[in-house]
Amino acid sequence: MEEELASAYDAARAVLPVLEDQAADTDRSAEFPVKAVDALRAAGLMGLLVPVEHGGSGGDLGDLVAIAGLFGSRCVSTALIWAMHCQQVDCVVRFGGERLRAGLLPRIAAGEVYLASVTTEAGKGGHLLSGDAALVGDGDQLRIDRQAPIVTGGGHAEGFLVTMRESPDADDHRVTLCYAERDQLTLETTGEWDPLGMRGTASAGMRLRGAVPPHQVVGEPGGFRAVAVESMIPAGHLGWSAVWLGAARRVLSDVLGMVRARGAEKVSDLTADRLARARIDVELVASYLASVRDEVLAHRRAGTSLAGMPTQIHLNNLKVAASELTFRAVDGLMQVAGLAKGYLRDSPIPVERVFRDLRSAALNYGNDRLTTMTGALALLDRDVTFAPAGLL
């Protein structure tokens, strides 16, 4: 392992107590975990995916998966904030122009820029590959006026990756991804954030207005689909799944410790069955995550596209399966832990908090949107190609 990456793993392990210490407070207050994110900034972890020549750790999506899982085991909100930031960074690394990369990536690596994501839009909802609000050319600037119903960490981000319709007369599928600096925008908070779980993500709605120069377009104008398919979707589905898996694994581990402490002779067949089912669910997610991660890494190493149908199906299936199975595992573990240790907010084991957090997983890009798409794609893959592609 390269020196930069080895120190990123050391740094990730070192910040775990900070994430753990503030997890309950950030959940209670529904406020952004400033202390934890500051620790990630100071440790250089915001630059995990930034290439070494731009001052980062030069990590790949396998490193994102490994570290997101560690963070997910301590604070699901902080872990998702970080994983989503890395997802945005991957888009800039792979699709930003030279000028944008040279100016922005060293600042990300130095912990100066946390990147928020603006894809959801009032009207079109979660649909990723369409846009309503359009970029408007104004001299040498592109004007943005964008309603964003849910922006994780929007109040604390120094930069935003925003999807916009290419121009006022463009079709709604001609979407352009733009980078906007906080001081290029006028930001207005448009809603409260008081959700069931993922409370620390502070994902309130915003209106963003401002202008950016054309070199801040990421990918081709109107060509966001390629950025989404090659970068935003794979980095997102791998990173989020790792966060959810880390959280469920932690709860399983804590509940196992609790059951053992009660005395092995007191473990009923019913409890054993419930533990087994939770273990099966997390094992399935872990194996499939590793498999899809390897498929994506193999494509990236070979320089081949992720747009192939089996890979698209696997990435969608990973997100759906991870969101459903990790939640199911924690739901079952709450029954094992019982009222005092499982259901109460002040339990020493964070079952209740993780249960609420993981309930969002199926909504964080709606599973219904993915399964309807996957069903249509599956009809075109009659060979039923497994991940990794080529496995018999």
Ligand SMILES: Cc1cc2nc3c(=O)[nH]c(=O)nc-3n(C[C@H](O)[C@H](O)[C@H](O)COP(=O)(O)OP(=O)(O)OC[C@H]3O[C@@H](n4cnc5c(N)ncnc54)[C@H](O)[C@@H]3O)c2cc1C
């Ligand atoms: C913790 C968290 C953080 C988030 N952070 C961000 C962020 O930083 N930036 C951002 O842009 N977004 C963010 N999101 C939004 C997220 O990615 C989704 O876009 C959003 O949650 C979808 O909301 P929705 O379910 O209301 O909308 P939609 O996906 O639009 O769905 C609305 C309804 O229509 C149904 N539906 C839609 N399409 C279909 C279909 N094809 N088939 C069947 N039914 C369908 C759905 O089931 C649902 O009932 C975040 C979400 C969460 C939970």
